[in-house]
Amino acid sequence: MASQRIFQLGLRRVAAPSLKMQPAGRMAQRRLAATKHASQSEAAEILAKQRIYRPVSPHLAIYRPQITWYGSVLGRITGLTLSGSLYLFGIAYLIAPYTGWHMETQSMVAAVAAWPAAVKMGVKAFFAFPFFYHCLNGLRHLSWDMGFGFKNQQVIRSGWGVVALSVLGGLYYTFIG
Structure with missing residues (x-):
């Protein structure tokens, strides 16, 4: 076993001479930094050249909107509405x-x-729709936390299901409850 370890370390030294042995028997890579003093304008020019080759994150405008986006935004808005x-x-x-x-x-x-009946129903609707959506979306996320419903079709169905059930619950509570 020891002879195999010595052989492996020897091969590593030959294959990668920039690696150096550490006291605990581990290999560590050495990188020598080449630096030079640059003026402000030179530094700005170097930085501008580096930025050309950096990857750019795509903007949201190029993507087709999905139910998961709307669900996330609605979940946050309903949470803020209710807690606020x-x-x-x-x-x-x-x-x-x-x-x-x-x-x-x-x-x-x-x-x-x-209050007039229309105002009462308006206030009930103002709280009913966010309440039902936030609760049902929370159950949806809870199922995700347990590992259920991660396939694309299941995510889309559960998203639209939460929207439909929250509309039904909100309408029921507003007009009947």
């Missing part, structure tokens, strides 16, 4: 005693009861 509304309500509830606002349950129920 919760934070605003929470802050208003906490500062209500200092500002003279009446945010007790009875006051809020009476205020909402006085």
Whole structure:
């Protein structure tokens, strides 16, 4: 075994002379850096030449939009909508005693009861659609975390399924619930 190891190390030294033995018996590569002092204009010119050969990331405009894009954007927007509304309500509830606002349950129920039916349905829809989408998309991501549904067709079907079920859930809650 030791003779094989010695033979391998000898071959490595012959094949790659830039590699050097380290104290722990490992090989490490040595690279000698060639540097020279360059003025600002020369440095800018070198950098401009290097940028020509760098790979450029394609812009989103060249791709065909997919349900995964829309799903990701909608998931973030619905999360911000729901959490932002919760934070605003929470802050208003906490500062209500200092500002003279009446945010007790009875006051809020009476205020909402006085709203026209169209306004009530609009507020319900404003919260229902993001709520159902965010919850269902979260279940979709949870299934992905467990390793299910990663094939392209499954991802597309589950994306459109989440959209359809969230529309149905939002409409049900807005008009019937």
